[in-house]
Amino acid sequence: MRKTTFIVPALVIALVLVLSSIFVxxxxxxxxxxxxxxxxxxxxxxxxxxxxPFIQEVVKYDDRILSLDTDTIEVTPSDDRRLVVDAFARYRIADVVQFRQAVGVGGVRTAEDRLSGILNAQIREVLGADQVTSDVILSADRRQFSNRIRDNARSSALSLGLDVVDVRLKQTNLPSQNLEATFARMRAEREREAADEIARGNEAAQRVRALADRTVVETQSEADRDANVIRGEADAERNGIFAEAYGADPEFFAFYRSLQAYETALEGSNSSLVMTPDSEFFEYFKNQGTAGAN
Incomplete structure (x- = not known):
């Protein structure tokens, strides 16, 4: 009985020691x-x-690729237009011994704080370099800057035992106080372009109207000229016929012309004509009786 009393606690202690010495x-x-x-x-x-057991301890670190979002910072490219930039990085613990010696008991949290500082410094250095303008940074072709930031940050992060796998720029925008000025400038440029287009349109419309007016005047002038020519030819032909008729029978021609004069003079319902009875105008009226007897 006494032997059993000592064996059970010894087995328990041994089991605890074995379990404490094993880890997965x-x-x-x-x-x-x-x-x-x-x-x-x-x-x-x-x-x-x-x-x-009890002397040694085990510290485990994630061997997968981890992600880190950097804080938003402002950078000033070579054209002095400030930009609000933030990025995200993919990294992994490449050298766990170097990592432990660099960050100590702080672990991943301390490493990410230091890696974020490295990334922000490289973002400022790369985007603030000479000949790097805000237009290039804001364009779609900005992958080169991300690659440059990644390569520079990778060399600096080796001292932390980290391998920077990738870096991407998430946001590259103008500060809020500059957005309104930029939008106003863009709006003014578009309004100026619209005014230029309207002015060019009005100028083209005036040219078209002037050409149309000139065409109308030229067409009317040509029509009037042709009409005058035709009218003159008709008058000449008419005068020729009158001359031929007068030469063939002068008396009939005089009679015909007198009838035309009567028709023209006595037109209308309220015409009044005051003449002496012996006027030559009524020559054929005076000879009506004689002409009827003949």
Missing amino acids: VDEREKALVLQFGQIKSVKEEPGLAFKI
Whole structure:
């Protein structure tokens, strides 16, 4: 009975010691075995591993690709137009020993704070370089800047045991106080272009109207000229006929012309004609009786 009393606690203690000395490394993790804060071994392969119970401890770090969003900062390109920029990065812990020595017990949070400072410094340096204007940064072809920031940040992050996989610029906008001025300038440019187009349209319309007016005048002049020519030819032909008729029978011609004069003079219902009875105008009226007898 007394022997059983000692065996059970010993088995429990042994089981606790065995369980305390075993730990599992996941395939998504890397592990460091520390003894009094000093690194004793590195476990990068997944599976079971061992440590000295109560003396050694295990610290695990994520071996996957992690993401980091940087804080929004303002940069000033070479054309002195301030831009609001933020980015996101993809990184992983490449050297877990170097990582532990660089950040200590702060872990990933401390590493991300320091990596964010590195990225912001590189963003300012790359986007603020000579011959880098805000128009180029705001254009669609800005991948080159992201690659340059990534390469520069990668070399600086090696001291932290980190590998910067990728960097992308999320936002590259003008500050709010500059947006209104930029929109006003763009609006003024568009209004100026619209005014130029309207002026060119009015000028073209005036040219078309002037050409149309000249065409109308020329057409009317040609028509009047042709009409005058035709009228003159008709008058000449008419005078020729009259002359021929007069030469053939002068008396009939005089009679015909007198009838035309009567018709013209006595037109209308309220015409009044005052003449002496012996006027030559009524020559054929005076001879009516004689002409009837003949």
